[in-house]
Amino acid sequence: MDRDPHHHHHHPPHNTNYPRNTSSSRPTFNSNSIDDGGGGGPDSFVSATSSLEMMERFSRSSSSSSKPPPPIRHGSRGTEAFSSSLKEITDDDARFIYINDPDTTNQKLNFAGNSIRTAKYSIFTFLPRNLFEQFHRVAYIYFLVIAILNQLPQLAVFGRGASILPLAIVLLVTAVKDAYEDWRRHRSDRIENNRSASVLSSIDNTFQSKRWKEIRVGDILKISVNDTLPCDMVLLSTSDPTGVAYVQTINLDGESNLKTRYAKQETLLAHIPEKQEIPWVIKCEKPNRNIYGFQANMEIDGKRVSLGPSNIILRGCELKNTAWAVGVAVYAGSETKVMLNNSGSPSKRSRLETRMNREIILLSLFLIALCTVVSTCAGVWLVRHRDELDYLPYYRKKDFSDDVEEDYNYNGLGLEIVFTFLMSVIVFQIMIPISLYISMELVRLGQAYFMIQDTDLYDEASNSRFQCRALNINEDLGQIKYVFSDKTGTLTENKMEFQSASIKGVDYSGAKSLPQGDSEGYSIQVDGCVLRPKVKVKADPELQRLLRADRESEEGKHAYEFFLALATCNTVVPLVMETENPHLRLVDYQGESPDEQALVYAASTYGFMLLERTSGHIIVAIQGERQRFDVLGLHEFDSERKRMSVIIGCPDKTVKVYVKGADTSMFSVIDKSINSFVARATDSHLHTYSSIGLRTLVIGMRKLNASEFAHWQSMYEKASTALIGRASLLRAVAAKVEVGLHLLGASGIEDRLQQGVPEAIESLRQAGIKVWVLTGDKQETAVSIGYSCKLLTGEMTQIVINSNSKESCRKSLEDAHSMSKKLGAMSAGVPNSNIHSGRIPLALIIDGTSLVYILETELEEELFQLATKCNVVLCCRVAPLQKAGIVALIKNRTEDMTLAIGDGANDVSMIQMADVGIGISGQEGRQAVMASDFAMGQFRFLVPLLLVHGHWNYQRMGYMLLYNFYRNAVFVVILFCVLYSVVYTSVPTIIVAVLDKDLSRKTLLKYPQLYGAGHRQEAYNLKLFWLTMLDTLWQSVVIFFLSYFAYRQSTVDGSSIGDLWTLAVVILVNIHLAMDVIRWTWITHASIWGSILATCICIIIIDAIPLLPGYWAIFHIAKTGLFWLCILATLIAALVPRFIVKVFYQYICPCDVQIAKEAEKYMSPRELTRLEVEMNPISNLHGR
Secondary structure, eight states: OOSOTTOOTTSOOSOOOOOOOOOSSOOEEEEOOOOOOSOOOTTOOOOGGGHHHHHHHHHOOSOSSOOOOOOOOTTOOOSGGGOOSOOOOOGGGEEEEETTOHHHHTTSSOOOOSOOOOOSOOTTTHHHHHHHHHTTSHHHHHHHHHHHHTTSGGGOSSOHHHHHHHHHHHHHHHHHHHHHHHHHHHHHHHHHHTOEEEEEOTTTSOEEEEEGGGOOTTOEEEEETTOBOSSEEEEEEESSTTOEEEEEOHHHHSOOSEEEEEOOHHHHTTOTTTSSOOOOEEEEEOOOSOTTOOOEEEEETTEEEEEOGGGEEOTTOEEESOSEEEEEEEEOGGGSHHHHTOOOOOOOOOHHHHHHHHHHHHHHHHHHHHHHHHHHHHHHHHHHTTTTTTTOTTOOOEEOSSSSOEEOSOOOHHHHHHHHHHHHHHHTGGGSOHHHHHHHHHHHHHHHHHHHHOGGGOBTTTTBOOEEOOTTOGGGGGSEEEEEEOSBTTTEEEEEEEEEEEETTEEEOOOBSOOGGGTTOOOEEETTEEEEESSOOOBOHHHHHHHHHOTTSHHHHHHHHHHHHHHHSSOOEEEEEEOSSTTEEEEEEEOSOHHHHHHHHHHHHTTEEEEEEOSSEEEEEETTEEEEEEEEEEEOOOTTTOEEEEEEEOTTSOEEEEEEEOHHHHTTTBOTTSOHHHHHHHHHHHHHHHHTTOEEEEEEEEEEOHHHHHHHHHHHHHHHTOSSSHHHHHHHHHHHHSOSBEEEEEEEEEEEEOTTHHHHHHHHHHTTOEEEEEOSSOHHHHHHHHHHTTSSOTTOEEEEEOOSSHHHHHHHHHHHHHHHHHHHHHHHTSTTSOTTTSSOOEEEEEEHHHHHHHTTSTHHHHHHHHHHHOSEEEEESOOHHHHHHHHHHHHTTOSOEEEEEESSGGGHHHHHHSSEEEEEOSSSOSHHHHHOSEEESOGGGHHIIIIIIIHHHHHHHHHHHHHHHHHHHHHHHHTOOHHIIIIITHHHHHHHHHHOOSSOHHHHHHOGGGGHHHHTTOSSOHHHHHHHHHHHHHHHHHHHHHHHHHHTTSOOOHHHHHHHHHHHHHHHHHHHHHHHOOSOOHHHHHHHHHHHHHHHHHHHHHHTOTTSTTTTHHHHHTTSHHHHHHHHHHHHHHHHHHHHHHHHHHHHSOOHHHHHHHHHHHSOHHHHHHOOOOOOOGGGGGGO
16 A cells, blocks of 8 residues: 555655656557646745745645545545546535534434444344354254254254264354454453543633544544544644644554645644634535545635645544644544444354355265155164054063053154154264364364464564464465555565765766765764764765865866755655764655655765755755755646656756756656766666666756746746646646756665565465455556566566546557457467466556446446456555455456455455455554454564465365265264264374474475466365265275174174264274375374374273173173274274275376475485476466
8 A cells, every 4th residue: 555545646645655667578458648737746845935825835735625535435545646637525525514613513414423333233232143143054954954954852862961072162252252352342442442642622612622432524633743543634823833733644554754745825824722703614525435635625714725635634543743743523433434444353264164154064964865865764664663562672662561552752653754754864964074163173273382382483683473353264375366565564664774975977886885984874063962873874874975076177167966855855854853862863864655755764864964944945964065056846746747846946056956866757857968978878777777676766856047947937937826627727837847857866775675585485386376456556566576576577568447437447448459369369479478377478567446347337347357367466546445456356357356455444454355454563553463364573474474384384284174074974884972973083193183284384485386286176165075975885894794694693782883983983984084094193193193093982981881782792792802803894994995095096187286295205315306286277277
């Protein structure tokens, strides 16, 4: 997301995140560039001679009215962002706010109060809503039906209480967990709602403390330094005489840079609260999710003043470096922009578990079929023996105990068949085991423990461990197909470093650590104090010498102008900070763009230290000498010009215009006739800088004579005060002054990526995972970062969609589709055009304005078809809810798993929408972490998390589900005892599902293609399920009939046969499990063989109790050789088919995982290094 959420195109940004040169061999397809409407920035800097008068003009930067936004859709940003014609807000589309009169404000329409609620349940809704959510598990409905059936007297096979207890325990445990989580949300809401703020009392005109939840729309608030904003508030005045306020949006977007907001001059001079009555009215748009824009006007004493996004501070921002600010609440509580962008916390369920519901329905049908067979046979038997039923042993129909004979436990043929059916359902119920759900939760708990303890997921910088905040989706980490990532703070550290400079055709890239004698960096003396830049920058010693010694040479003059341009052509504000040393102060440069900060720090390192900035002038210490420069005007950066310029009045009374911008736009306005060699050399240096991933800027300047300045000034004033089309007029003025420039040079800035980001993205790409970047930053910045992190490459063809209407969006998408088809046809005729996909790689770059017209319209499908053909998608200038809309685009149309990763509150909607949400935890805001399923310290941790833990978790859980279905189905077919399911064989399964590893960490990281097993659902699918059921049927038949035929002619009783079956089944399922174990540990050995031993001990104890049926049975039958022969024959006959199929599969058609397993087992490390594993082509997964 853009690190200034309040910004929109009416106010060209202060950011100078210009793109580095990318003009090499990469073809670019640009669809319909956006017209950047609106007006100049609120903080446009003006002449010191008429500072107050012109500040008033400049501060009215927003339109007094503009085209009202369309109805808000999912992810809509509204239309203010591109509206260049300013129209009246209609009364129907507006809310009226009577300042300091909340009663009148809320009289007609009672606006939302400032109380917020993020909790999911209330005391009354908890039980029904929580149970409703839990019963999304089909198996729970099944267990409930079984428990209800067991309550009927005729069907009570097991105790009534015992039958309902397991389900009640599982429901209770989940309910307690959900209740605890919601209690934490309630507690957080309560703390938030009861914070206090200073609100102006309309009775005695003094500021009084009020709780946040009591604030109403129309109230005037006073916010002190470091206070958090309780609601969305329009600034009226601040402690700064020019009306500026600095805010930090760390709680909104994780960005720590200060943003500037402004109070209008008209309200600034009104001396609130000295004025007894404030008869002002704000007419603003209705609440919407568009955090980039705000559209309103204010009636002040009959005069209308326009308000824009620079005049409003959103809830959650903090006031910084401003003693106080006074404003009026315009949106409160649930209607604030930050709350409207909160989509609420959804309940997520594992994809494996969702698929399991299908198998449970199939098993239920199988169970019904079994019970139908049983009840049909019972009916046939009853009919055949109808004459003997009165006296038949074990089925006595008549009761002779009383004088009167009556039917005893008999309800007629029809009901007997029905009851037999229902009793069979109860007896066979463990076909779908409730123990499976308990086992799954225990396995996930064990997996989470190992993920948390993994040192590869520990971030030393922030001292943060991996956090597992959602226990129910661990296995989903092994099936991720799409990763949606934020940019700033997630891929990058958002710390820019000045690396290189090209001045007058000479490359100064030899920046080293500062010499020993100058280890503390550049500093100056001011009023007995030493001033030093807060951030040290490596300097080129040759360039330092040139600036100090050769000031009068041609090169020296060039370098002087170059660094003066860096120090003056920006909107950075210097803040002087105290230190522990009373004689030392640090200068901290604050600006909305980290690029500008880096350039100003670089200028100060070379002796051009910006010390002061006001609305009319700046003071720069040049080599220790303080000089004052008048800021006569400033043309901010916009996406059409791709340049920024400042008109400076120098101490020697000359007027100069300094311009910096993207190379593509700057070379068109530079006078190359002055020195063509310098232009060629600079262009060459730019290519060099770009190739190593630096963000480049070109710097130029020219002097203005008196007539040129006068002409520019009159045009500038006229354009600045225009009510309609202000932005286009200001662009025209800028275009006339930004011509015939003298080329000074170019700069190269490194946007420091987080450690290991390019390598991580490459690994994810090799694993068949598509990485999309969704950011609020400008397009140029996003593209530049795309190259730095190797997401974009030179061989990719870029498809750019920047449209400002639905029709132009439609045309852009059609053009893009036709182009992708042409490229596909071209690549079909070019062998080896792309190794992985067999086609020319495509990159789609689209902005948030275009998405307004595409998301949730018929164009969505076209965007989906185009985006899925592309290798990379970059979405720029997107609002928080648009991020969620993009995730939904993929999630709702494919079966592919999605993962979203971000670090700020702007990423919360995206994190909650995706199947798996990951928050980056560090020194930034906590909202993303609080909303996430997992939290970690660095983007690069995604690789071990997905490729290692995700793979292991998916393989283990898939195997465990299949094994559980097999284990319980074996019992059902053999009609074994209930104790078996819970005690005898559960423990080994859980141990194996937590500890077993099919492949080592090293192999999984070395061959990312192995992650494709999750995409292909190799561990759990319908085919495997039916194969498992077939194997189950065979094993059940073998156990039953071998014993039956062996003892058919003998007099052995049912208890002895039961003991034989018990031992045979427990030994069989454990050896079956042992056949599939890959990594044996002492715990695995103990659980598997211990389970068999425990079964023997249980049987001996049970058969040694005289009160129970089958007393001493095991001791009688175990004496015979037939018993042991029977067990051995059962094991061999049951497992041989499975063994043969397994061997055949592994040798004839091995999967990637099997190949890697064998390589691990039989090859030496040296051979393993040379091994090129022939993996499944990534592009063939899912046919895309």
